[in-house]
Amino acid sequence: MSLPTTPLGALLAILIMALITYLTRSGGVLIMSRVPIGPRMERFINAMSGSVLVAVIMPTAVEGDWGARLALVATLVAMLLTRKPLIAIAAGILSAALWRALVG
């Protein structure tokens, strides 16, 4: 099942995202007012929220060109060194641009 990328389809996709995001924002308080979130559920959610980022990045790492792969490596290294996302992202963009300008 998928939505067409027409103005209406895109609007619907955005509204669905907004609704789900609000459910996550309000859900924690709503659930806690009935049953407390246990440590097992907390571990599952913690691991899942990082894992989905890993999964989303995978296609770039697997199917991207070497410029894109280098960008990910540069971001990782810069992030580990500086802990500053903006610097890390800039390093990634710069690496991809340089690689493509110099190597092709």
Place this chain on the structure above:
Amino acid sequence: MASPSSTGARLDIAGTLLGMRRMAPMALFVIAFGLAFGVAAAQRGLSDVETLLMSALVFAGASQFAVLEIWGPEIPLVALIATTFAINARHLLMGAALYPWLQHLPTRQRYASLVVLSDSNWAMAADDFRRGERNVGMLVGGGLALWLAWLIGTLIGVIFGSGITDPERYGLDVIMGCFLLSMLVGGARQLSILIPWSVAALSAFVALRWLPANSHVIVGALAGGLAGLWLPAKGTRNTRRAS
């Protein structure tokens, strides 16, 4: 969970304005992230209005970037829902941590405050709560400041981004991947989290190769989450840094 020295909570204009002011330095950075999102969305073919609407209504950077990755000629519905939910599921824990505080607000104020719940204002509000502050203005005001900055940044990005015709040349196509990776690394608190992440990477890879298109998101998220169940128990909800 920390025990507050006072019970009760209230929401007022003065506290909200103070929250906005305390968030101002962080909000400047958020403008830059919003700019990156605006550029990325424009390159992905979203119209200016769609991009701004997404930032205004969703207001959750990582999930917005991630959805761009699956935004093509068609938008796969299950992957859209799963991606948005899985990335934003951390809000469930953040909200739960604030429950002992917010339960003292009238119901409508409580659920209205949560509209702008985000990583940075949550971290600062959770700190206020631990120190016994009754005013929840940091949560609401800080959230409003972040929301405004995110929207302004997106607007600048949209204006700037639609003028670029050759994004690969400038490396702009990698913004999404780099943003998500930096969020991932920045959110890592303990080395053991690498175990579920490796499981997620491996299963996402398998899904990418042999399972239907876009299933890698759900497969990776669930596999990583399940692997997380075997990790040693350690509460992280009070130690998360603003990101």
